[in-house]
Amino acid sequence: xxxxxxxxxxxxxxAFVVLLVVVGIAAxxxxxxxxxxxxxxxxxxxxxxxxxxxxxxLAGQIDISVGSQFAVCSVAAGFLAKTxxxxxxxxxxxxxxxxxxxALNGALIGWLRLPSIIVTLAMLVMWRDALRWVTExxxxxxxxxxxxxxxLGQTGGEILIVAITLVLFAFFAWSLRNLASARKxxxxxxxxxxxxxxxxxxxxxxFWVFVIMGxxxxxxALLNAVRFSAIPGNSGVGLELKAIAAVVVxxxxxxxxxxxxxxxxxxxxxxGTIGTALTFVGINPFWEKAIQGAIILAxxxxxxxLGRLEKNGKFNLAGAKAA
Amino acid sequence: MPEKTLLKASNISKSYSGVxxxxxxxxxxxSGEVHALVGxxxxxxxxxxxxxxGAVLQDDGEIVLNGEAITSNSPALSKSLGIxxxxxxxxxxxxxxxxxxxxxxxxxxxxxxxxDWKERRNTAxxxxxxxxxxxxxxxxxxxxxxxxxxLVEITRALGADAxxxxxxxxxxxxxxxxxxxxxxxxxxxxxxxxxxxxISHRLEELPVIADRVxxxxxxxxIETLEMADVTTEQMIRLMVGxxxxxxxxxxxxxxxxxxxxxxxxxxxxxxxRGIDLAVRAxxxxxVSGLIGAGRTELAKTIFGLEAPDxxxxxxxxxxxxxxxxxxxxxxxxxxxxxxxxKHGVVLDFPISANITLASLKKLSGFAGLNFRFGKxxxxxxxxxxxxxxxxxxxxxxxSTLSGGNQQKVALSRWLMTKPSVLILDEPTQGIDVGAKxxxxxxxxxxxxxxxxxxxxxxxxxxxxxxxxRIAVMSGGTxxxxxDRADATxxxxxxxxxxxxxxxxxx
Numbered sequence: 001x002x003x004x005x006x007x008x009x010x011x012x013x014x015a016f017v018v019l020l021v022v023v024g025i026a027a028x029x030x031x032x033x034x035x036x037x038x039x040x041x042x043x044x045x046x047x048x049x050x051x052x053x054x055x056x057x058l059a060g061q062i063d064i065s066v067g068s069q070f071a072v073c074s075v076a077a078g079f080l081a082k083t084x085x086x087x088x089x090x091x092x093x094x095x096x097x098x099x100x101x102x103a104l105n106g107a108l109i110g111w112l113r114l115p116s117i118i119v120t121l122a123m124l125v126m127w128r129d130a131l132r133w134v135t136e137x138x139x140x141x142x143x144x145x146x147x148x149x150x151x152l153g154q155t156g157g158e159i160l161i162v163a164i165t166l167v168l169f170a171f172f173a174w175s176l177r178n179l180a181s182a183r184k185x186x187x188x189x190x191x192x193x194x195x196x197x198x199x200x201x202x203x204x205x206x207f208w209v210f211v212i213m214g215x216x217x218x219x220x221a222l223l224n225a226v227r228f229s230a231i232p233g234n235s236g237v238g239l240e241l242k243a244i245a246a247v248v249v250x251x252x253x254x255x256x257x258x259x260x261x262x263x264x265x266x267x268x269x270x271x272g273t274i275g276t277a278l279t280f281v282g283i284n285p286f287w288e289k290a291i292q293g294a295i296i297l298a299x300x301x302x303x304x305x306l307g308r309l310e311k312n313g314k315f316n317l318a319g320a321k322a323a
Numbered sequence: 324m325p326e327k328t329l330l331k332a333s334n335i336s337k338s339y340s341g342v343x344x345x346x347x348x349x350x351x352x353x354s355g356e357v358h359a360l361v362g363x364x365x366x367x368x369x370x371x372x373x374x375x376x377g378a379v380l381q382d383d384g385e386i387v388l389n390g391e392a393i394t395s396n397s398p399a400l401s402k403s404l405g406i407x408x409x410x411x412x413x414x415x416x417x418x419x420x421x422x423x424x425x426x427x428x429x430x431x432x433x434x435x436x437x438x439d440w441k442e443r444r445n446t447a448x449x450x451x452x453x454x455x456x457x458x459x460x461x462x463x464x465x466x467x468x469x470x471x472x473x474l475v476e477i478t479r480a481l482g483a484d485a486x487x488x489x490x491x492x493x494x495x496x497x498x499x500x501x502x503x504x505x506x507x508x509x510x511x512x513x514x515x516x517x518x519x520x521x522i523s524h525r526l527e528e529l530p531v532i533a534d535r536v537x538x539x540x541x542x543x544x545i546e547t548l549e550m551a552d553v554t555t556e557q558m559i560r561l562m563v564g565x566x567x568x569x570x571x572x573x574x575x576x577x578x579x580x581x582x583x584x585x586x587x588x589x590x591x592x593x594x595x596r597g598i599d600l601a602v603r604a605x606x607x608x609x610v611s612g613l614i615g616a617g618r619t620e621l622a623k624t625i626f627g628l629e630a631p632d633x634x635x636x637x638x639x640x641x642x643x644x645x646x647x648x649x650x651x652x653x654x655x656x657x658x659x660x661x662x663x664x665k666h667g668v669v670l671d672f673p674i675s676a677n678i679t680l681a682s683l684k685k686l687s688g689f690a691g692l693n694f695r696f697g698k699x700x701x702x703x704x705x706x707x708x709x710x711x712x713x714x715x716x717x718x719x720x721x722s723t724l725s726g727g728n729q730q731k732v733a734l735s736r737w738l739m740t741k742p743s744v745l746i747l748d749e750p751t752q753g754i755d756v757g758a759k760x761x762x763x764x765x766x767x768x769x770x771x772x773x774x775x776x777x778x779x780x781x782x783x784x785x786x787x788x789x790x791x792r793i794a795v796m797s798g799g800t801x802x803x804x805x806d807r808a809d810a811t812x813x814x815x816x817x818x819x820x821x822x823x824x825x826x827x828x829x
Contacts, residue, residue, distance in 0.1 A: 194666035
């Protein structure tokens with residue numbers, strides 16, 4: 001029953017395990033504490049954005065502006081830190097910066113009913129170039145002492161980053177199952193008109209999903225920025241692809257209505273590990289993107305294949321569950 | 324009548340993961356006959372059609388066309404052999420013109436696949452004339468009315484030189500007048516020697532159009548009869564395998580206070596105007612009228628799906644404003660939309676989640692937190708049992724259910740909101756006789772509990788059988804309200820068609 005319900009997630013998990021086993025045999029040093037630690041820290045911000053993307057895709061939308069939002073939030077975090085703002089307030093301000101950009105997306109897509117791919121494409125270009133104009137390409141430097149690693153030192157900072165990420169992951173995973181509003185997100189993504197006829201205000205659902213997406217981008221940007229001594233004005237390039245790919249590899253339907261956060265976690269882990277794994281195995285890391293692309297295609301193909309098999313009843317796992 | 328056998332299906336069996344959809348079904352179609360296929364939903368009609376059109380392959384048995392067995396059938400093969408199907412909802416390419424739609428997939432092209440526009444238009448024109456359709460070949464398909472689209476589909480099938488035409492519930496959403504036009508076309512095709520398989524839940528129209536009828540039940544072909552020798556009651560008995568009264572379960576209910584009232588209600592964007600109507604507790608008001616008379620639009624405007632711009636809605640005497648379905652639900656109004664496949668239920672959702680979708684608040688704790696799954700399961704199980712939804716598990720997707728059962732799930736959703744006003748839009752369209760009777764019985768029970776019911780229906784026997792009063796709409800407004808005792812099929816039709824002197828005064 002578990003397998004039948006989560007077969008898409010299980011497929012991705014199997015791929016991940018296979019990858020770990022292969023790398024483990026070819027290059028056992030991959031499993032050194034230091035390397036695993038780097039992997040977790042590097043992928044924590046991606047996971048947060050992928051959580052938001054899961055909600056967006058679940059609602060039948062897409063957000064390709066997250067990379068640019070990420071850059072804006074990163075730079076905003078740097079500027080605010082330099083004003084000497086206390087960290088907790090800074091945290092909230094960066095979160096709100098992201099949420100505000102998300103709200104703009106949400107208002108245009110939810111309430112004005114503009115297509116999300118075009119709106120967020122425009123935002124992707126707009127935020128990125130506005131930021132370049134403001135910063136003139138310069139990095140934010142001379143950050144205060146208490147900004148890097150939240151003033152906790154590297155180990156303390158890393159623990160806090162991972163803790164915040166895990167708490168948010170757990171919160172959203174719980175929410176998707178236990179909140180009535182999450183049911184509305186699923187309904188809107190499955191059939192927006194049917195949701196409307198059932199009295200659900202689809203535009204509001206879409207609006208709030210984008211606000212949450214933006215807020216998570218803000219948090220992710222901050223957690224990423226504190227790891228370095230200076231903040232570049234061009235961070236987060238290609239982040240939208242990473243996040244969308246992770247969600248799709250995790251078994252979500254790109255048309256909306258079906259996704260799980262555990263799948264997204266596996267997707268982030270799989271795609272986030274490939275690059276490092278290649279290096280350890282001794283393959284030229286230039287192959288990373290090509291292999292990631294192949295994994296995304298494989299996920300789509302297996303999704304369609306599983307769907308067909310279910311429908312034709314030849315490989316009917318859902319039927320086995322009912323029996 | 325020519326006795327030549329055109330299509331013969333013998334001993335067809337088909338099962339889906341162990342469930343028999345067809346068992347040893349046999350069926351013959353002669354050229355130049357209209358052969359009706361009837362049975363409850365799930366009896367195997369659609370499976371038989373899918374096998375004939377090559378959409379699925381049979382496990383056993385054979386299909387013979389003009390004396391030659393069809394092996395390894397496929398949609399492309401059956402089409403090239405002259406078998407075409409026309410479904411309830413026309414499937415045209417909405418952005419293409421009528422001529423283009425007719426030409427698709429069958430046209431002879433010039434060198435390098437260049438389109439001969441002139442020949443395309445002329446062919447389309449000639450074919451349209453053959454079915455007696457006065458439609459301009461250059462119209463965009465999306466601009467056509469439903470009946471016109473259906474005619475274009477028939478035309479397309481003729482263009483493919485159809486020998487066997489299958490009609491699947493063609494009149495389900497047609498008005499009386501359009502139905503008569505369609506019958507005329509079918510009779511002409513029959514005279515040309517086309518063999519026609521005709522599927523319909525409207526048993527009363529079969530004596531008018533069909534020559535023979537085959538009854539299916541539980542995947543078996545029970546009997547093939549000459550239409551002239553069989554009564555509707557006999558057909559129903561054969562279909563359900565038991566006696567089922569064709570009589571509606573109408574009981575007299577004590578009427579309470581006026582619960583729901585419309586005063587000079589209208590909406591320009593929805594195309595309705597000047598509607599006055601009051602519905603009492605326990606009363607069923609039927610809404611009749613032709614397609615396009617504004618019946619569904621009225622329901623949608625009441626429910627907040629269209630914006631009203633004149634008059635008012637009163638609930639228990641209090642004027643209210645409804646801007647969105649969620650507000651209508653708050654006021655105790657429920658709307659079961661027309662055509663459940665289009666948004667009446669969320670097909671991918673489990674039965675349980677569909678039932679609770681309009682009542683999520685009731686299942687949540689403080690601030691929408693703490694969703695109560697146990698309670699959801701309990702409530703869903705309760706409704707599926709009470710309404711007799713046939714399913715092995717309430718967590719199965721609604722898409723796995725038959726039409727009648729889907730409709731019961733859609734209805735359960737609205738019953739869970741405990742409505743005081745229930746608007747039903749074509750509640751029994753396209754569902755089988757058994758489920759239909761169950762839904763009618765349920766309507767009576769709700770009326771007895773004091774719910775005010777507004778029932779839109781294109782089926783006159785249903786309107787006459789179930790309603791206390793009948794509001795007839797035409798041109799976007801209610802032109803006359805009949806009492807149950809005064810209403811007859813003829814009177815309603817003539818009012819709906821606009822033969823009413825006093826209509827001008829409204």
